[in-house]
Amino acid sequence: MTTPPGLRERKKQATRAALREAALRLAVEHGPDQVRVEDIAEAAGVSPRTYNNYFASREQAIVAAVTADREERIAAAVAARPAGVRLADAVTDAVVEQCTDTGGHERALLLITTRPALREAYLDTSAGIEPPLTAVIAERLGDAGAHTARVLAASVAAAVRIALEGWLRPAGKEEAAGSTGAGALVLPSGSLPDQLRAALAPLAPAFDAAERRPG
Amino acid sequence: MTTPPGLRERKKQATRAALREAALRLAVEHGPDQVRVEDIAEAAGVSPRTYNNYFASREQAIVAAVTADREERIAAAVAARPAGVRLADAVTDAVVEQCTDTGGHERALLLITTRPALREAYLDTSAGIEPPLTAVIAERLGDAGAHTARVLAASVAAAVRIALEGWLRPAGKEEAAGSTGAGALVLPSGSLPDQLRAALAPLAPAFDAAERRPG
DNA sequence: CAGAATAACTGCGTACACGCAAATTTGCGC
DNA sequence: GCGCAAATTTGCGTGTACGCAGTTATTCTG
Known part of the structure; x- marks a missing residue:
């Protein structure tokens, strides 16, 4: 193999x-x-x-x-957790752990995220974690949950993107509040791990349900 | 206003x-x-x-x-549901309802989705439903759930994209099975509404939990 | 180990995306 | 109506993305 x-x-x-x-x-x-x-x-x-x-x-x-092989590292970190732990926790911990590790390029990251085009490209990298995440989640859920795994992995990728956006919002300019309206009132903007956990938390029930059902 | x-x-x-x-x-x-x-x-x-x-x-x-103002139509359809129904159902029904309605451009859609570049652009439009969806979901969840709303909306957008990919997979070439491996064994490829409901189903528990908790 | 098959690298040509600054159009208060 | 401020349109210039076809490098087969 x-x-x-x-x-x-x-x-x-x-x-x-x-x-x-x-x-x-x-x-x-x-x-x-x-x-x-x-x-x-x-x-x-x-x-x-x-x-x-x-x-x-x-x-x-x-x-x-600066992103290096984050995707594979996340997938490997999930696979490394013992089978007993809640899948939602395994994924959350793996994501936090691997996204926080910038591999010593934090200086470069700061420089990068000030330029809009690079900022956008950086956020787009979060989509890359979907395929490997799909594989490991599917392995935990069994064959019947392959479809569910794909959706959950994509949701995680979306949540990571949101967390990153929120994290480097202060670095960027203040953005137009837009039609969403209410969202602009409070901008917590904590540390990156906090942002990641907050963004992933709403997905935990979906993981629990997927783990409970056979498929 | x-x-x-x-x-x-x-x-x-x-x-x-x-x-x-x-x-x-x-x-x-x-x-x-x-x-x-x-x-x-x-x-x-x-x-x-x-x-x-x-x-x-x-x-x-x-x-x-062919996409026209799908985003706004989805958001409006969600807002139109009575407050009593489960949020997950409201969103799912609204998405299925509005994504199925191609506005009489199904011929054009067929022509379009055979070209890889256009296919990709078409799939990318699903990301556009996130902002309006965030707004309506946030309205249902209350101020405390604004953050959750954003994540759920993004997850829905990701699920819609997956459903569309699965739907027009037969139209495109057979793709490399890739590292995901298991996923290639079964490709259901039902109708678009079926694909959409199947992709959104795994997210329902997350919606239920969000609705149950205050924030 | 030779030769076929396969995959990667390259140059060329075309069309595209977009920053910039000048010109034009619209909105608004008087 | 008038004129000013703000927003939009436009041309220009530069760098970019990528299909195509030919060349070169690696892998496979006997």
């Missing part, structure tokens, strides 16, 4: 990593807006066209450097 | 509608890939630059023509 990766796959990961790191380094050095994909590609030793085979936008490589 | 919209706002909506309809008409006439934003802008009587003031991509205008 776990065939040792061949040269091809290793080279691909190396290229991806080189692009990530080059993107972040250049962004920190010259400022996020002064970096073109051409520069990143050159620094990583590939053609600009190849850059776009790995990342669909200029911003993705930069945020990927 | 409901100030009669001035000339400015009416013109803006008219321009938006003109762009939507022009985009759809040209896409149906010449094929989705043979339409440039320049063509759409010209047909709507505005400059290409103005097109991008209304839509951030070439595909958005086309899909907006």
Whole structure:
């Protein structure tokens, strides 16, 4: 099942990593807006066209450097919990644990999240946790719950996004209150773990119900 | 609160509608890939630059023509339900009701969802239901539940996206089973209402819990 | 180990997205 | 009506995203 990766796959990961790191380094050095994909590609030793085979936008490589392989880490952390604990707790703890660990790039994160485009790209990365989360949740729920697992994983991803938005709201500009109206009155804006737990809490009953039912 | 919209706002909506309809008409006439934003802008009587003031991509205008104002219709449908019914049911019924109504554009939808880029843009529209849904759910849950409302609305949006993906999976190519593995064994692929209800069902416990608790 | 098959890299060309600043249009108080 | 402030439209310029087809590198098969 776990065939040792061949040269091809290793080279691909190396290229991806080189692009990530080059993107972040250049962004920190010259400022996020002064970096073109051409520069990143050159620094990583590939053609600009190849850059776009790995990342669909200029911003993705930069945020990927701080996001790293968060998705797999979350999934692994969930799988590592003993089977006895509540699935909702396992997921919540894993998410908090892995999202808080920025891998020593907190400085870069601050720089990044001030630029709207990068901020948006960073928030979009939360969608990436859905596939691996789906896999581990499905494993816990059994075959009959595969469909449920997908929905729960997507909901978690959405909640993480909301938590991140709330967390770096102070960093960004004050936004238009918009048609939602009431939401603007109180903006708690606690620490990131607090935001994450608060956002995930409403989903706990859904996890409990899924765990209780066979499918 | 409901100030009669001035000339400015009416013109803006008219321009938006003109762009939507022009985009759809040209896409149906010449094929989705043979339409440039320049063509759409010209047909709507505005400059290409103005097109991008209304839509951030070439595909958005086309899909907006079939999506129309689904977001507001869903929110209105939820608000229209009597306060006695379970919130989960109100939301589910409203979503099924409004997502099934394609406004007579089912032919266009079929044409659209065969192109990957348009398919993706169409799926992305489901994210747009979050803000209005947040507002109506927050109204039902009270001020203390504003935060919960946001998470539930985002989860509903994610579930709708999953339902749409499952619905038009037969239309698209067979996709790589990927690391999720188990999910590929059974692909039910029922009707759209079935897909929607199946995707929303796992969230019902979360709605029930939110309704039961004060906040 | 040779040759076929498969996958990745690259250059080119086209269309797109969007920041910016000037020109035009709308709203509003007088 | 008049003129000012705010919002919208527009052209321009730059950088970006990606389909396509050819080349090169890796993997598979006998």
